[in-house]
Amino acid sequence: MGKILDKKDLKCFFEKLQKIGEVVAPVKNENISFKPVKKFSEVCFEGRSMFPIKKYFLPTKEAIAEIKNDAFVEKNDFKKRIIFGARLCDLNGLLVLDKLFLDPLYPDKIYAIRRENTILIGFACKEPLSDFCFCESMDLKDYYDLLITENNEKYYVSIGSKKGANLVTEYKDYDINLKKPVCKKKLKNKNIHDFFDEKFWEKDALKCVSCQRCTLLCPTCLCFDVADEMNIDLKLGTRNRSLDSCHSKDFTLVAGGHVFRDTKLKRYRHRVFHKIQYFKDKFEIPMCVGCGRCMEFCHSKIDFVDTINNLKK
Amino acid sequence: MNLKKYKILSTSKETADDVFLRIETDINPQPGQFVQVSIPGIGEAPISTASCDENFLDLNIRVVGNVTKAIGNLKKNDYIHLRGPYGRGYPLVDFKGKNIVLIGGGCGVAPLRGVIKYLEKHRKDYDEITMFFGFRTPQDVLFKDEVAVWMKKYNFNMSVDKSPEDNPFFCPVGFVTQILDQTKIETKNTEVLLCGPPIMMDKCVEILKKKKFKDSQLWVSLERHMKCGVGKCGHCMAHGFYVCKDGPVFRYDEVKDITDE
Numbered sequence: 001m002g003k004i005l006d007k008k009d010l011k012c013f014f015e016k017l018q019k020i021g022e023v024v025a026p027v028k029n030e031n032i033s034f035k036p037v038k039k040f041s042e043v044c045f046e047g048r049s050m051f052p053i054k055k056y057f058l059p060t061k062e063a064i065a066e067i068k069n070d071a072f073v074e075k076n077d078f079k080k081r082i083i084f085g086a087r088l089c090d091l092n093g094l095l096v097l098d099k100l101f102l103d104p105l106y107p108d109k110i111y112a113i114r115r116e117n118t119i120l121i122g123f124a125c126k127e128p129l130s131d132f133c134f135c136e137s138m139d140l141k142d143y144y145d146l147l148i149t150e151n152n153e154k155y156y157v158s159i160g161s162k163k164g165a166n167l168v169t170e171y172k173d174y175d176i177n178l179k180k181p182v183c184k185k186k187l188k189n190k191n192i193h194d195f196f197d198e199k200f201w202e203k204d205a206l207k208c209v210s211c212q213r214c215t216l217l218c219p220t221c222l223c224f225d226v227a228d229e230m231n232i233d234l235k236l237g238t239r240n241r242s243l244d245s246c247h248s249k250d251f252t253l254v255a256g257g258h259v260f261r262d263t264k265l266k267r268y269r270h271r272v273f274h275k276i277q278y279f280k281d282k283f284e285i286p287m288c289v290g291c292g293r294c295m296e297f298c299h300s301k302i303d304f305v306d307t308i309n310n311l312k313k
Numbered sequence: 314m315n316l317k318k319y320k321i322l323s324t325s326k327e328t329a330d331d332v333f334l335r336i337e338t339d340i341n342p343q344p345g346q347f348v349q350v351s352i353p354g355i356g357e358a359p360i361s362t363a364s365c366d367e368n369f370l371d372l373n374i375r376v377v378g379n380v381t382k383a384i385g386n387l388k389k390n391d392y393i394h395l396r397g398p399y400g401r402g403y404p405l406v407d408f409k410g411k412n413i414v415l416i417g418g419g420c421g422v423a424p425l426r427g428v429i430k431y432l433e434k435h436r437k438d439y440d441e442i443t444m445f446f447g448f449r450t451p452q453d454v455l456f457k458d459e460v461a462v463w464m465k466k467y468n469f470n471m472s473v474d475k476s477p478e479d480n481p482f483f484c485p486v487g488f489v490t491q492i493l494d495q496t497k498i499e500t501k502n503t504e505v506l507l508c509g510p511p512i513m514m515d516k517c518v519e520i521l522k523k524k525k526f527k528d529s530q531l532w533v534s535l536e537r538h539m540k541c542g543v544g545k546c547g548h549c550m551a552h553g554f555y556v557c558k559d560g561p562v563f564r565y566d567e568v569k570d571i572t573d574e
């Protein structure tokens with residue numbers, strides 16, 4: 001269960017968070033986007049951000065090491081951060097990223113330190129935030145430190161971790177069941193192994209213009225490239241990691257010139273299979289969290305959920 | 314990033330396209346595993362390892378891109394940045410008591426050299442050792458001095474696609490598939506390790522199946538674009554496998570249905 005706060009409490013709570021670290025929250029301008037926020041009044045409590053919160057753990061482009069005198073010096077980021085107002089889909093997106101970046105065999109240091117230093121506070125959705133949301137089909141987990149549900153000017157705070165519990169000790173307990181959103185859009189089939197044949201994906205692939213917005217905006221798309229960038233004197237530089245996309249033609253290019261996924265169809269199908277099938281086969285949860293961004297913002301309005309729902313042998 | 318700096322003990326030019334590096338390192342890979350080699354300012358490349366269980370590491374580098382070109386320019390006593398070893402190698406421990414057949418093409422012979430080094434160390438644990446190696450020309454043959462020794466010690470078969478100049482090994486001219494096809498091989502209690510260009514491996518698998526080998530006796534090493542080497546960046550994915558982490562060595566029946574990806 002959890003704690004109950006009124007509007008005044010929530011504002012105080014938000015101000016208390018400011019003393020712990022940098023608070024980032026959704027802000028509404030042209031789009032909704034996560035930004036460092038100082039004033040409670042700036043926080044936008046509606047809608048979902050266009051860009052997911054992955055940017056605070058896996059920036060679009062960043063230096064992971066400095067190159068100095070022919071050697072590498074690893075970079076790090078120890079900033080204390082509170083993400084205030086992430087939606088459950090995005091929080092589950094972090095669960096997906098954690099599976100890979102916190103893999104005990106090869107943990108990713110920068111990512112692990114950022115995760116360690118971040119407090120995750122979510123806003124529950126009372127209803128779907130867009131027509132493309134289908135999170136209800138994706139069995140989302142309670143993956144957060146705290147999750148705030150608004151109901152008649154009261155804020156019900158569910159506790160997801162000890163880190164979260166410690167932040168709200170002074171508030172009163174509640175003991176009611178909170179409603180979860182019901183999505184109109186549904187993904188009806190999450191086992192698509194039998195539909196690998198090209199004919200099932202032709203129509204969608206024909207529309208794709210390889211703009212890569214789907215992968216950029218997806219909360220769980222993490223594929224990256226690594227490249228060195230040097231100053232003009234070739235003495236100082238950085239090794240950079242930047243988000244890459246399986247929709248890019250060179251993504252599977254090997255030395256010697258061969259490209260494994262050499263058509264749009266193969267690339268599009270790979271993304272869908274990775275999101276719905278491959279990841280789940282390995283990690284038991286699908287890679288897709290049902291946020292709907294890849295369809296809503298697709299240049300060609302390709303709707304892979306529709307496509308899957310209509311798959312017939 | 315886990316990169317560490319190591320000293321190069323020696324370098325040599327194996328062929329017109331290959332350089333051989335011996336590196337002083339505590340990295341001790343299993344045959345079939347790979348390391349990530351970095352050149353500051355140029356980038357990183359996955360290189361399969363060619364030695365086994367020594368206090369040095371041997372790498373054979375086919376110069377095809379910018380990073381490998383830069384590696385090729387390194388000299389004795391220079392330093393090189395490595396991380397690894399990564400991936401799943403050939404499970405040689407499981408093959409104890411068996412016959413081993415090695416089939417390699419071009420620079421695919423390099424990882425098999427690591428296998429040979431291992432088998433030599435544990436010779437009494439294994440039965441017959443048979444090799445089929447193919448190169449473009451006699452000049453492209455890797456590890457020429459060692460090949461001369463292997464010829465004497467093992468059931469050694471080698472072919473070259475063509476021989477425009479002299480042929481010091483007096484080996485047949487033709488594809489490795491031809492010598493494989495023509496040679497009788499015991500299938501019972503045998504494991505076959507393949508490494509080479511995809512077409513060569515496909516053709517060899519076909520022949521081996523004609524010889525009544527089961528898919529589960531064949532071990533192939535897959536090539537993919539690798540960036541991170543540790544199952545994250547997504548570049549090496551092939552039908553749900555991370556080739557860098559789940560492979561690069563796979564039992565053939567695990568991956569035989571992977572077509573275009």
Ligand code: SF4
Nearest residue numbers: 218288289291292294
């Ligand atoms: S695949 Fe699409 S719907 Fe699923 S999490 Fe990514 S952007 Fe959201």
Ligand code: SF4
Nearest residue numbers: 208209211212214298
């Ligand atoms: S957003 Fe749509 S058009 Fe753009 S690459 Fe993705 S599927 Fe293709």
Ligand code: FES
Nearest residue numbers: 542545546547557
């Ligand atoms: S090389 Fe990055 S996932 Fe395999």
